[in-house]
Amino acid sequence: MSDDRQVALVTGAARGIGKAIAVRLARDGLDVVLCDLLEAEMAETKRELESLGSETLTFNCDVTDSAKVDAMVKEAEQHYGRLDVLVNNAGITRDKLLMRMSDDDWGKVLAVNLTSVFNCTRSVIRGMVSRRRGRVISISSVIGLMGNVGQANYGASKAGIIGFSRSVAREVASRGVTVNVIAPGYIDTPMTQNLPEKAKEQLFNMIPMKRLGRPEDIANVVAFLVSDDAGYITGQVINVNGGIYM
Numbered sequence: 001m002s003d004d005r006q007v008a009l010v011t012g013a014a015r016g017i018g019k020a021i022a023v024r025l026a027r028d029g030l031d032v033v034l035c036d037l038l039e040a041e042m043a044e045t046k047r048e049l050e051s052l053g054s055e056t057l058t059f060n061c062d063v064t065d066s067a068k069v070d071a072m073v074k075e076a077e078q079h080y081g082r083l084d085v086l087v088n089n090a091g092i093t094r095d096k097l098l099m100r101m102s103d104d105d106w107g108k109v110l111a112v113n114l115t116s117v118f119n120c121t122r123s124v125i126r127g128m129v130s131r132r133r134g135r136v137i138s139i140s141s142v143i144g145l146m147g148n149v150g151q152a153n154y155g156a157s158k159a160g161i162i163g164f165s166r167s168v169a170r171e172v173a174s175r176g177v178t179v180n181v182i183a184p185g186y187i188d189t190p191m192t193q194n195l196p197e198k199a200k201e202q203l204f205n206m207i208p209m210k211r212l213g214r215p216e217d218i219a220n221v222v223a224f225l226v227s228d229d230a231g232y233i234t235g236q237v238i239n240v241n242g243g244i245y246m
């Protein structure tokens with residue numbers, strides 16, 4: 001790795017939005033570290049990134065486990081000498097009406113979607129602050145802003161990311177580290193492909209642009225936030241949703 005190549009860590013990077021982000025960053029000349037639980041898909045993504053010139057490490061790391069996250073970050077920092085960018089993307093849904101929601105439905109979603117953001121950001125922030133350079137970007141959701149029936153756990157976790165990020169943004173702003181959030185609308189990925197046809201049709205009708213988003217629509221905004229052009233942007237929530245929430 002040459003000294004001037006930046007290094008990004010992307011969680012949930014094996015498929016969907018995380019994969020599109022990893023591919024875009026590799027295309028833009030970054031080395032990308034992949035973290036996911038899906039081994040086979042992650043190996044495929046790694047091959048794709050390497051063909052784009054990225055030196056890529058993969059970690060089968062559960063982002064809810066802070067000890068494993070710390071070990072992953074330590075190994076990546078030792079290997080590359082730095083981590084410049086963290087993209088907190090791993091996320092899950094366990095949709096149910098509140099009256100039927102179990103402790104496990106609540107706890108799992110909060111752990112994967114919100115505690116993971118704490119684990120990963122805490123782990124990378126010391127290095128970024130000491131190097132006076134860094135970008136932390138977390139993938140929230142339109143549901144964290146407007147709520148949704150059956151998604152009290154998901155909505156709470158995604159709203160939590162926003163409060164967390166604005167607090168950390170204030171802590172590290174004077175040290176050259178920016179912390180921002182992207183709130184996607186409905187994006188065509190395995191997460192939404194499982195929705196019933198009727199729900200998909202209703203959704204479609206609610207979106208002013210009359211199409212689901214593409215993973216690349218989110219990756220484009222990540223690429224901008226990583227760039228020098230976005231150096232004066234911090235503590236912001238950027239909506240990428242085809243107009244479904246304005």
Ligand code: NDP
Nearest residue numbers: 012016017036037062063089090091141184186187189191
């Ligand atoms: P996908 O389910 O396609 O991808 C998420 C990835 O995260 C999967 O590969 C998943 O692996 C991985 N992951 C889940 N749990 C963990 C964990 N504990 N540790 C490490 N990796 C994990 O989802 P999307 O690409 O659609 O979503 C990406 C992000 O964007 C999520 O945070 C989601 O909430 C958010 N988002 C998505 C929207 C959409 O419409 N698709 C809309 C708004 C926000 P595995 O399958 O093994 O769990």
